[in-house]
Amino acid sequence: MSTPTEGTEPVEAAPGYRPGRTLPLRVELVRQLGRRRTAVVFGLLAVLPFVLVAAFAIGGEPGGRGSRVTLMDTATASGPNFAAVGLFVSAGFLLVIPVALFFGDTVAAEAGWSSLRYLLAAPVPRARLLWSKLVVALVLSLAAMVLLPLVALAVGTAAYGWGPLHVPTGGTLDAGTAAARLAVAVAYLFVSQLVTAGLAFWLSTRTDAPLGAVGGAVGLTIVGNVLDAVTALGHWRDFLPAHWQFAWVDVVQPRPEWSGMIQGTAVSVTCALVFFALAFRGFARKDVVS
Incomplete structure (x- = not known):
């Protein structure tokens, strides 16, 4: 009986193995919620409204500069104003x-913990691993952005x-209308941060140093803010995500x-989709040794 040549027969997966069920979202979410940095981030965001109330109590109510009144000057007018x-x-x-x-x-x-290669050897398909981590990161980021205005609304209403x-x-x-408008503002802020999310996610697939990916994304975001302040760029600033980060004010x-x-x-x-696509494309071809 002749021996089949290499590659002529498909490789069968182990019984019961289903790529789509590896690294479930629930498992990844529990892992990320259990990390200390997640608790620290949510804790700091929840504390910020209390810090603002204390600042207004110590320094007095904000006042306008001359005849000019800003959003900050209305902070103590009501709970919705404080949340805004x-x-x-x-x-x-x-x-x-x-x-x-x-x-x-x-x-x-x-990669920094040297556990990435073991996840892939589980075996978790690379696209599945990235997809699970992307969805969980989106959920946690949205939760962080919702937490701040919710706590601010509650604290501001109490105060x-x-x-x-x-x-x-x-x-x-x-x-009622103000609460609905603030919800729209939070949704827009979440969408506007997708550029930072995509950039950080792409950098995370390119380096084994988490601080490098996080710092790189924050640094380039700061650069975008600096460039947006250069009025000499004119209409070129319209292509900068930072140029539109406060557009939500128009809805209140x-x-x-x-x-x-x-x-x-x-x-x-548009920018976020480009970065996410680069992350999936690069990670699919990356030689993972960590």
């Missing part, structure tokens, strides 16, 4: 940290009462303006 201010002070940089951490640390940490949101440009939004107005959020969403999603 919490988003405003954290959107530029603070919310970047948990996103960069959850995405930049996810694959690089496994300053439940009432309408006072718009700096004039007018008010009733509390008596007459919301959506054009900035639409453009910001388009730029952010």
